[in-house]
Amino acid sequence: MKVDKKGAVVLLSGGLDSTTVLAIAQNQNYRCWCLSFRYGQKQSVELEHAEDICHKMGVERHLIIDIGLDAIGGSALTDDIEVPKDRSDEAIGIGIPVTYVPARNIIFLSYAVSWAEVLGVSDIFLGINAVDYSGYPDCRPEFLRAYEKMANLGTKAGVGHNNISFQAPLIAMTKKEIIKTGVSLGVDYSLTHSCYDPVEHLACGRCDACRLRKQGFVEAGVKDPIGYAE
């Protein structure tokens, strides 16, 4: 299947960031092929949110791939390791958290590159952010630049075909800026899910992801439309 030049692959977790990215790509007149992963995450409810978002935002296709990352383990998001709660802003910003999944973004991007190559599209949108996730090595701009270079050497792009280009429009934004951008584009944040450790489908309100989200809505002066367990 070949698509026109304005096609893009969008990595969509069902969270606030990647949903904003989808809205940005659509606003730039991209037709979007959305990619999500079943990787053994405990909060697989996010995939239901991703499906709902794709349906309501009108994407070309939503593909969920089973990638078996739980076979490797090593993270609080896939293993029986406790997700930290009620951490201070300072603690969130220091070191590599236990919610870091080893090489997860490296793996996610590799599937996006593969699908882009099969679809014949050049642009891959993703919601990585180097402000809130400064502790994740695979959210840094220098990582993404190195990835792009590698991807262009390791695919047909490297031998004269279309170049792979990564678009990370949120990479330098604060959560407040991300939310304001999304609101201006009409994103319905009630569809999104951010929590690392939901309580019966409700966001816990206390993990790093919930804390960053709640604070972002407060700073943006916008009411967070989702409910929290506490």
Next chain:
Amino acid sequence: MKVDKKGAVVLLSGGLDSTTVLAIAQNQNYRCWCLSFRYGQKQSVELEHAEDICHKMGVERHLIIDIGLDAIGGSALTDDIEVPKDRSDEAIGIGIPVTYVPARNIIFLSYAVSWAEVLGVSDIFLGINAVDYSGYPDCRPEFLRAYEKMANLGTKAGVGHNNISFQAPLIAMTKKEIIKTGVSLGVDYSLTHSCYDPVEHLACGRCDACRLRKQGFVEAGVKDPIGYAE
């Protein structure tokens, strides 16, 4: 789980090349964690060979991950596209063949990086070869160097932990040299499987992989211990 410094992750397809790489790593006193993939390949018989090889060569662990690459498609190795037969040496060397799986090595390496990070090992061995597979962009040395740089930026290695190092000892060898190396290390090539399109568990003898293998054994002056359908 932490292992000593001489641990390595070895990408093992069950083929001639990766089995030789495992023997090379073991000869360098590495304890080997072998990684194979179920990616929707039509010739999944290669995984049975990989299991057998791991058992007989005494590795630390053999992990087979279901990676769902068939959801993306785009290759004669995963889709309903015919595997080319009886191609001339010249044809094999030109362009990107239909047996190229989009971004496959990018994906395989990303899992190896993830597992190495969880195990705490630095070295990743793989059997890529830029001589016979000159048409595959993801078998080139410049690709592997770019991948290594990216991997060290995108993992804990990038923030002061152990560095990821890729070892591709076959990258500049001819098939003849690979076979001679393996024979000198005692590799039992009867355990290995190379064919892209086996006929009832027998190698077809006519696809590119079979042709390269057969020619390599002839040039090495060694009898190929496997049987062929024709």
